[in-house]
Structures are given as structure tokens and as C-alpha cells.
Amino acid sequence: MRCVVMFSIRMDMRVILFLTLFTGLCIADSKGNLALNGMAVQSSLGHPQGDAQHAVDGNRDSDYKKESCTITKTEFNPWWRVDLGNVYSVSNVTITNRGDCCKDRLRGAQIRIGNKLDNNGNNNELAATILTAPNGTQTFSFESVNGRYVNIFLPGNDEILTLCEVEVFAVIDTPSYICGPRNLALGATAVQSSILSGAGAQRAVDGNRNSLFSLGSCSHTNADRDPWWRVDLGEKYKVTRVSITNIGDGSAARINGAQIRIGNSLENNGNNNELAVTVVSIPLGETKTFQFQPIKGRYVNIVIPGRNEYLHMCEVEVFSD
Incomplete structure (x- = not known):
């Protein structure tokens, strides 16, 4: 699928530069905000109106009552994280603080960026x-x-921890800017043969490779x-590799x-493809990538044939290179 990246650079005049890529996660808007509508999570939910996704909804409104801000519970070391979907050379982060009260709560917060999810990404480099x-x-x-992750x-x-908007920007005029293959499965519709203890199929496409089942990011059948x-990838792609986190x-x-x-x-639930x-x-808790000759398809199945078994996965990523 052809993807167009648009961003603007101020030199003598504003120039809109179009970069066309055949694969890659694109910058989300004309300002280059990589976080816009990205997959966001946080350490806890302090109130139903304070979902992590509110900080990447494109709305800088700083009035919490208007439901465009996040909030955690009162806790030790609260955190918020957005998954950019790919690795970028991040150079600026713009934060909108709560304006109707409590702005000092954000004092001392750290911006951390990296590719690991150890300690929920909070061990990544301090920016x-x-x-x-x-x-x-x-x-x-x-x-x-x-x-890939901004915490x-x-x-x-x-x-x-309360945030009303987080915007992430990358270097766009040097080779360090990266726009790589995108994970086609991220946020797509997933189903499975059965569900154990509420561990539905969607957990394996939530963008979170955390391998601890107890933390709620793994799927699990009976x-x-x-x-x-x-x-369901939504349309047909020539799939070349699949990564699975055990x-x-x-x-x-x-x-x-x-x-x-x-x-x-979808004959035999797609297991005849x-x-x-x-x-x-x-290995336990690790991610392994399986590469193969391109196969064109809309559905990607993981099936364990020939035995009674539990199927559990903490993330499935699908790529068309």
C-alpha cells in the first residue's frame, strides 16, 4: 500500500515536502506529530475520563472536565507511554499540562525514549x-x-500523572529520520478459538510486547x-514475516x-490457508521473527494442530516488506 508522509519545513518559506514510501508508518499529520492517535497506555486509570488515549487525540484543551486529559491513580512512580509504531530519531516532545488545576503535579516528570519495554519502558534513555x-x-x-516508545x-x-496532550517530533532533514516497515496487525481485529480468564485475542495486537500474563497484555485460549x-489485516497484503512474543x-x-x-x-476459521x-x-518471554517467501492474504492465523493445547501469545506483529 502506498503511503505518503507530509511535513513542513521553515526555511525562506514554508515548504510542504512529500515523501512517498511503499512501506512504512507515516507521520500522522502535517506538523509531523508522530504520536497522534498512537497506541497509548498508562500505569493506572485514576478516573474513567482520564484514559491514556486522551493525550494523543490531537486536542490540547487543558480543562480536564472536557475529557481530553489523562489521569492515573495516586501511586508510586506513575507513567504514561505511547507506541510510535516504528523507530524514529526523536528530537522534540511537546506536552500540554492540565490548566484547570494541579499543574505542579507534572514537575519532575521525565521524558524517556527507546525500544525496550523493561520496567514498562521507564528504563529507556532519559531525554x-x-x-x-x-x-x-x-x-x-x-x-x-x-x-519507538516515548514515556x-x-x-x-x-x-x-496528568497529561492533556503529548506530541512527538522527529528529525526530518537528516538520514537519522527513520520510517520503517509498519506492523499491519497493530490494533487490527483479532479473534481466537476460546478465551481463558478474559485474555482475549485483541491483547496480542495491542502494541505491547510485555510477556507477563499477569499484566494483562497476552492472549490465552482454553x-x-x-x-x-x-x-484480520483489513485488506490483502504480501506478508513476508511474522513476529511472535511468547x-x-x-x-x-x-x-x-x-x-x-x-x-x-475463512474455511475452518482460516486454518486451511x-x-x-x-x-x-x-524461548520464554522472547520475541522471535519468522521470515518466508511472500504470501498474499488478508488473514493471518496461528494454529496448533493435532493436540489439545493452550495457545497463548503476548504479541503478534505482521509485516509486508
């Missing part, structure tokens, strides 16, 4: 520290940091005969023998 609570919207500039981390006891999981606090061997099947038919590769093993 900047918010020393003075922003009065409205403030941009923090720093030496470029390459990363706002507030260290301390009994802290509440001990079905030939258990399966399927994602569970980190269960049995690593359950995934052994799983088949990755790709195609356009073309076999791309068979999983021999994936």
Missing part, C-alpha cells in the same frame, strides 16, 4: 526532565534519541483441540509446533 511545571503547552528539545515517567511516592488465533510467566513449550497460516479464506512456517520453539 529531558520537566524541572518547572508547564503553564499550558511547552516544547522540550534535546539531542535526538532513537526509539512520561513521574518518579516519587503518592504521585498523580485447552482446545487445535487451538487457533486469527487477525509468554514469560507460563510454559514456553506450548507454542511449539504452532503453524503460521496466511490467506483469504497456506502454511507459511511452523514454529519450532520460542
Whole structure:
């Protein structure tokens, strides 16, 4: 699918530069805000109106009552994170603080950027520290940091983290700017043969590779005969590789023998589509990428044939290179 990236540069005049790529996650708007409508999560939900996604909705309104801000519970080291979908050379983060009250809550927060989800991403490189609570919207500039995840981390006891908008910008005029292959499965509709303890199929396409089942980011079926999981990419792609993150606090061997099947038919729930590769093993809690000759299809299935088994996965990523 052809994808167009648009951003503007101020030189002698404003210039709109169009960069056309055949693969890649594009900058989300004409200002180059990479976080806009990205997948956002936070350490807790302090109020139903304070969802993490509110900080990437494109709305800088700083009045919490208008439902465009996030809020965590009062806790130790609260955090918020956005997944940019790809690795970028991030150079600026713009934060809109709450304006109707409590602006000092943000004082001392850290902006951390990187590619790891250890400690929920809060161990990634420190890009900047918010020393003075922003009065409205403030941009923090720093030496470029390459990363997929941007965290706002507030260290301390009994802290509440509130954000009304977070905007992320990358270097766009040097080779360090990256726009790589995008994960076609991210946020797509997923289903599976059964659901154990509320661990639905959608958890495996939430953009979170955290491998601890107890933290709620892994899918899990019952001990079905030939258990399966399927994602609908929405249209046909020539799929060339699939990455699977195995569970980190269960049995690593359950995934052994799983088949990755790709195609356009829903016969037998999609499990009769073309076999791309068979999983021999994936170490506990690790991500393994399976590459193969391109297979064109809309549906990607993971199925364990021939036995009664639990199928659990913490993330499935699909790419068309």
C-alpha cells in the first residue's frame, strides 16, 4: 500500500515536502506529530475520563472536565507511554499540562525514549526532565534519541500523572529520520478459538510486547483441540514475516509446533490457508521473527494442530516488506 508522509519545513518559506514510501508508518499529520492517535497506555486509570488515549487525540484543551486529559491513580512512580509504531530519531516532545488545576503535579516528570519495554519502558534513555511545571503547552528539545516508545515517567511516592496532550517530533532533514516497515496487525481485529480468564485475542495486537500474563497484555485460549488465533489485516497484503512474543510467566513449550497460516479464506476459521512456517520453539518471554517467501492474504492465523493445547501469545506483529 502506498503511503505518503507530509511535513513542513521553515526555511525562506514554508515548504510542504512529500515523501512517498511503499512501506512504512507515516507521520500522522502535517506538523509531523508522530504520536497522534498512537497506541497509548498508562500505569493506572485514576478516573474513567482520564484514559491514556486522551493525550494523543490531537486536542490540547487543558480543562480536564472536557475529557481530553489523562489521569492515573495516586501511586508510586506513575507513567504514561505511547507506541510510535516504528523507530524514529526523536528530537522534540511537546506536552500540554492540565490548566484547570494541579499543574505542579507534572514537575519532575521525565521524558524517556527507546525500544525496550523493561520496567514498562521507564528504563529507556532519559531525554529531558520537566524541572518547572508547564503553564499550558511547552516544547522540550534535546539531542535526538532513537526509539519507538516515548514515556512520561513521574518518579516519587503518592504521585498523580496528568497529561492533556503529548506530541512527538522527529528529525526530518537528516538520514537519522527513520520510517520503517509498519506492523499491519497493530490494533487490527483479532479473534481466537476460546478465551481463558478474559485474555482475549485483541491483547496480542495491542502494541505491547510485555510477556507477563499477569499484566494483562497476552492472549490465552482454553485447552482446545487445535487451538487457533486469527487477525484480520483489513485488506490483502504480501506478508513476508511474522513476529511472535511468547509468554514469560507460563510454559514456553506450548507454542511449539504452532503453524503460521496466511490467506483469504475463512474455511475452518482460516486454518486451511497456506502454511507459511511452523514454529519450532520460542524461548520464554522472547520475541522471535519468522521470515518466508511472500504470501498474499488478508488473514493471518496461528494454529496448533493435532493436540489439545493452550495457545497463548503476548504479541503478534505482521509485516509486508
